[in-house]
Amino acid sequence: MVTIGSSPRSIHREARPSQSSKEASNADMTRSSCFLDRELAKPTITPAMRRKGWIQFATLCWSIFVAGWNDGTVGPLLPRLQSVYSVSYAVVSLIFIINCLGFLTGASTYMYLTERFRFGVMVVFASCVAILGFALESSAPPFPVFVIGFYFSGFGMSFLDAGSNAFVASLAENTSNKMGIMHALYGVGAMCAPLVSTQFARIHRWSFLYLVHIGLTFVNAILEIMAFRFKSQEGTSRITLLIAKHKEIGQPPPEKTKESEAGVNKYKQVFRLRAVHLMAFFIFTYVGVEVTIGGWIVTYVIQERHGGPNSGYISSGFFGGLTVGRIALLWLNKKIGEWRVIFLYVMICIGLELVVWLIPNLISGAVCISFVGFFLGPIFPIVMNHAGNVLPSELISGSIGWIASFGSAGAAVFPFITGAIASSTSIANLQPL
Numbered sequence: 329m330v331t332i333g334s335s336p337r338s339i340h341r342e343a344r345p346s347q348s349s350k351e352a353s354n355a356d357m358t359r360s361s362c363f364l365d366r367e368l369a370k371p372t373i374t375p376a377m378r379r380k381g382w383i384q385f386a387t388l389c390w391s392i393f394v395a396g397w398n399d400g401t402v403g404p405l406l407p408r409l410q411s412v413y414s415v416s417y418a419v420v421s422l423i424f425i426i427n428c429l430g431f432l433t434g435a436s437t438y439m440y441l442t443e444r445f446r447f448g449v450m451v452v453f454a455s456c457v458a459i460l461g462f463a464l465e466s467s468a469p470p471f472p473v474f475v476i477g478f479y480f481s482g483f484g485m486s487f488l489d490a491g492s493n494a495f496v497a498s499l500a501e502n503t504s505n506k507m508g509i510m511h512a513l514y515g516v517g518a519m520c521a522p523l524v525s526t527q528f529a530r531i532h533r534w535s536f537l538y539l540v541h542i543g544l545t546f547v548n549a550i551l552e553i554m555a556f557r558f559k560s561q562e563g564t565s566r567i568t569l570l571i572a573k574h575k576e577i578g579q580p581p582p583e584k585t586k587e588s589e590a591g592v593n594k595y596k597q598v599f600r601l602r603a604v605h606l607m608a609f610f611i612f613t614y615v616g617v618e619v620t621i622g623g624w625i626v627t628y629v630i631q632e633r634h635g636g637p638n639s640g641y642i643s644s645g646f647f648g649g650l651t652v653g654r655i656a657l658l659w660l661n662k663k664i665g666e667w668r669v670i671f672l673y674v675m676i677c678i679g680l681e682l683v684v685w686l687i688p689n690l691i692s693g694a695v696c697i698s699f700v701g702f703f704l705g706p707i708f709p710i711v712m713n714h715a716g717n718v719l720p721s722e723l724i725s726g727s728i729g730w731i732a733s734f735g736s737a738g739a740a741v742f743p744f745i746t747g748a749i750a751s752s753t754s755i756a757n758l759q760p761l
Contacts, residue, residue, distance in 0.1 A: 423475055458483070
């Protein structure tokens with residue numbers, strides 16, 4: 329009998345293998361078996377699978393573009409809304425509060441609904457809910473009905489936001505670069521929107537702006553149907569040779585936590601993670617500042633710097649800086665370190681805001697606001713990428729949904745406080761805030 333691992337000479341020298349040759353043979357077989365197991369566990373990614381993965385990523389980028397478009401339209405419209413509905417700063421700020429309530433509803437139920445009805449189903453449903461909200465807004469109804477439209481659009485955008493971030497954060501390849509690219513598309517949407525909404529704010533049918541929203545969101549729903557086919561996230565994006573449903577772009581299968589195996593509810597697991605709450609409070613402040621600047625800067629420039637009807641383009645400059653920063657500063661983030669570089673960006677932004685506040689010049693203020701967007705831009709994708717790195721893969725979607733809900737709360741609280749203070753004093757308080 330020939331033993332695996334024996335040399336040809338040893339076969340002729342001895343009829344029966346020695347004990348040491350048996351042990352060596354067993355060791356070789358064990359190593360070969362372990363190597364084979366590792367190879368089988370690795371995802372085999374064909375060009376077709378990788379191409380489909382890029383299609384899915386491009387679809388998520390479009391979803392984030394639509395979310396950015398939705399956020400970027402508000403600022404240039406605020407003066408027109410005050411004029412049409414004859415409301416104060418505080419009352420018009422209710423759109424931020426109602427939008428936040430819709431976003432909180434969606435983000436807090438994201439984990440349950442995606443597990444219950446599948447990721448592919450819920451992102452399409454969310455797009456339909458957002459279309460309902462835009463349809464209400466496009467008809468220029470009475471102000472209370474107009475505000476209700478923001479609840480539905482907020483709910484829909486929450487799913488697009490949380491779903492896209494959770495999906496990309498759980499990728500195995502080039503996560504930080506893809507996160508930066510995707511959020512740059514948010515900036516592109518938010519940059520293009522003021523260019524369009526500024527024009528609509530001048531015409532009688534200003535509310536027809538939301539017909540553009542409907543068209544963009546409808547295209548998003550079609551793309552999501554084609555890319556995800558109403559399947560779960562795992563069923564559309566992951567591949568191993570042992571689990572047939574994990575077959576697309578090389579994401580590692582989700583590892584169950586010990587608490588999950590013990591039957592602990594996922595919501596309880598998320599709420600027990602200290603890192604989730606720290607990131608949530610950080611995003612609460614960050615998004616609040618971002619939306620306040622993007623939403624109120626046009627009114628500030630018109631009232632305090634005597635800007636003309638083209639002041640709405642300053643909002644485009646802010647979001648344009650946001651877009652460029654999320655791509656152009658990727659190398660600096662890696663060189664300095666993602667968490668250390670955040671402190672640098674924050675200090676630069678504070679200095680630029682002081683220039684906008686203390687130097688009463690329209691041009692210098694517009695330039696500084698663009699650079700504020702440039703340095704603020706990378707912060708959000710850095711946090712989302714960090715969440716994907718430090719959190720259990722099984723809890724990423726729920727955790728990011730919770731973090732995103734805090735961001736939405738900041739997007740409501742900060743602009744509302746600004747509007748309330750502006751009603752009793754003036755919009756000049758925007759920069760100190």
